[in-house]
Amino acid sequence: MAFSRFCKLDPPSRGIFRKPAVMLCSLLTSLFLLHCLTDRCSTTMPSPVKASSRVVGFFAADLHDLRSPRRKRLVYQWTAGSDGMSYGAATRFSRVTGDEDAGQGLDGPRELDSGLPEESLLLPPLDVVPARRVSPRFAGKLSPLGEGTKKLPQALIIGVKKGGTRALLEFLRVHPDIRAVGAEPHFFDRNYENGLEWYRELMPKTLEGQITMEKTPSYFVTREAPARIAAMSRYTKLIVVVRDPVTRAISDYTQTLSKKPDIPSFESLTFKNRTTGLIDTSWSAIQIGIYAKHLDNWLQYFPMEQILFVSGERLISDPAGELGRVQDFLGLKRIITDKHFYFNQTKGFPCLKKAEGSSKPHCLGKTKGRTHPNIDPEVVQRLRDFYRPFNMKFYQMTGRIFGWDD
Numbered sequence: 001m002a003f004s005r006f007c008k009l010d011p012p013s014r015g016i017f018r019k020p021a022v023m024l025c026s027l028l029t030s031l032f033l034l035h036c037l038t039d040r041c042s043t044t045m046p047s048p049v050k051a052s053s054r055v056v057g058f059f060a061a062d063l064h065d066l067r068s069p070r071r072k073r074l075v076y077q078w079t080a081g082s083d084g085m086s087y088g089a090a091t092r093f094s095r096v097t098g099d100e101d102a103g104q105g106l107d108g109p110r111e112l113d114s115g116l117p118e119e120s121l122l123l124p125p126l127d128v129v130p131a132r133r134v135s136p137r138f139a140g141k142l143s144p145l146g147e148g149t150k151k152l153p154q155a156l157i158i159g160v161k162k163g164g165t166r167a168l169l170e171f172l173r174v175h176p177d178i179r180a181v182g183a184e185p186h187f188f189d190r191n192y193e194n195g196l197e198w199y200r201e202l203m204p205k206t207l208e209g210q211i212t213m214e215k216t217p218s219y220f221v222t223r224e225a226p227a228r229i230a231a232m233s234r235y236t237k238l239i240v241v242v243r244d245p246v247t248r249a250i251s252d253y254t255q256t257l258s259k260k261p262d263i264p265s266f267e268s269l270t271f272k273n274r275t276t277g278l279i280d281t282s283w284s285a286i287q288i289g290i291y292a293k294h295l296d297n298w299l300q301y302f303p304m305e306q307i308l309f310v311s312g313e314r315l316i317s318d319p320a321g322e323l324g325r326v327q328d329f330l331g332l333k334r335i336i337t338d339k340h341f342y343f344n345q346t347k348g349f350p351c352l353k354k355a356e357g358s359s360k361p362h363c364l365g366k367t368k369g370r371t372h373p374n375i376d377p378e379v380v381q382r383l384r385d386f387y388r389p390f391n392m393k394f395y396q397m398t399g400r401i402f403g404w405d406d
Contacts, residue, residue, distance in 0.1 A: 148205030152196065153212045155237040155330055156229065159220025160288055162251040163241040164312035167349065167364060169215045171323055174340055174352065177332050179204040180213040187214075188229055189222040196232060211330055217241075221288050226301040237330060238302060243312030244404040245289025245391070246383045252285040254370050267379045279386045286383075292393040299397075309398050319350045 157165050172178050185191065187199045203212050219225040220240055229236055243251075253266045263269075272280040281287055288294075298307065308329040315322045320338040327334050341350045344363050351363035388405055395401050 148207045148210075150200050150203045150205055151212050152200055152232060153203065153214050153236070154233075155211055155213045155239065156219065157213065157215030157217070157239045157241065158225070158229075159217045159240045159294075160242060160248065160291070161217040161221075162248050162255065163217065163243040164310070164315045165215050165217045165241050167315060167319075168239070168241055168310060168322075168326070169213075170362070170364065171319060171336060171340075171352065172213065172326065174354070175327065175332060175335050177210050177335075178213055178330075179206045179210050180215070184216040185214055186216050186218065188225040189216065189218050192224075192228055211332070220298075221284075221294050223297060226298045230301040234302070235306070236302075238298070238307045239310060239326065239329070240307060241310045241312050241315065242291055242394075242402065244402075245291070245387045246380060246404075248289055248312075249285045249383065250372050250375060251370075252288070254372050256285075257373070258370065266373065267376050270379055270383065277382055279383070289387060290390050292390050292397060295394065295397055304398075309400060311402055313402070316349045 157169060159165070169180055173180050181202055181204065185199065185202050187194070187202075191198070203214070206212050219229070229238075249270075250266065253269070257263060268274070269283055270280060270286065272278045279286060281290070295307075308326065310322050310326060319341050320336065323336045324334050327336065340353055342353055342361070343349075344351045349364075351361060353361055384405070391402075391404050
């Protein structure tokens with residue numbers, strides 16, 4: 001009876017179904033938008049995916065689509081596109097993706113290896129995930145947790161001996177974005193057979209945005225050095241500190257004399273024959289100062305814009321000015337300025353008010369600023385005449401007049 005009365009009631013109106021239909025449409029729309037948003041984020045900000053059946057099913061198409069050239073580029077923008085990606089990680093990731101732009105940065109583009117199996121193209125290797133960006137407050141400082149990685153140097157001070165390379169390196173180490181080896185590695189002239197991994201291990205750890213450096217002045221006059229450095233990276237930035245070649249030769253001799261007091265006089269070593277006045281260019285103290293000849297060798301492997309020449313004289317008279325040029329060349333903010341220096345009257349050259357990692361003033365050691373022996377003025381003039389054409393050639397090559405012949 002009750003059932004018969006219920007059946008006689010009016011059928012439900014259409015309005016009853018309208019609200020559920022709208023809710024269902026909204027839910028489907030939200031799911032579609034969520035899918036699109038997840039699709040975009042999975043390419044620009046990938047994160048570890050838990051192994052659950054729902055997630056795997058939901059992202060299967062997206063992960064598979066990473067094989068497409070477009071996705072490779074997007075993934076590369078996230079990983080290798082930042083300035084802080086390491087040389088090794090960028091190179092390894094370029095091999096995985098086969099992207100021609102991968103691995104660029106301070107080291108520049110590298111040859112790619114696309115012979116990996118297709119399944120290896122699904123996701124970038126774990127070691128290419130870049131380190132988190134460091135706050136400017138902590139830039140240039142290693143964290144207590146030992147963050148950072150050892151990298152091959154992106155910049156080298158390659159010469160010249162007795163030109164002021166030690167002073168330049170000590171000044172540069174004040175900059176928070178430069179990490180440098182203190183001792184001279186002599187890798188590209190004496191220890192090349194030890195291999196690049198041995199060389200890398202000598203480097204300090206660096207954080208994102210920091211530059212790894214080392215200095216070995218004998219590289220500039222080592223014939224094999226340019227090709228070896230280019231084999232490491234053709235995009236290495238090179239810095240050469242040059243000085244009046246006559247003064248440099250006397251300083252070189254003074255250093256040797258302090259170690260070997262019984263060596264012949266400067267005058268006798270300068271000439272093959274004092275009577276004829278023929279200069280002995282086989283003597284290293286003379287040979288190093290023929291800058292144009294050595295530069296010719298470097299220009300076979302590196303363009304001039306990758307080489308910066310620092311004046312050893314101006315490094316003494318205007319250290320902040322020369323350091324400004326170096327910071328610009330390295331692409332760094334000009335942090336080292338006049339306020340970092342004071343002039344030491346005793347030594348005759350500038351010193352740091354505060355050295356790296358110290359709150360105390362710092363000057364170079366006793367081996368710097370030695371008093372030169374008295375040299376026969378006639379010999380000095382003969383040397384100036386000898387170097388003059390080489391100096392003129394060097395001025396033309398570098399586009400800078402150093403004023404050694406004034």
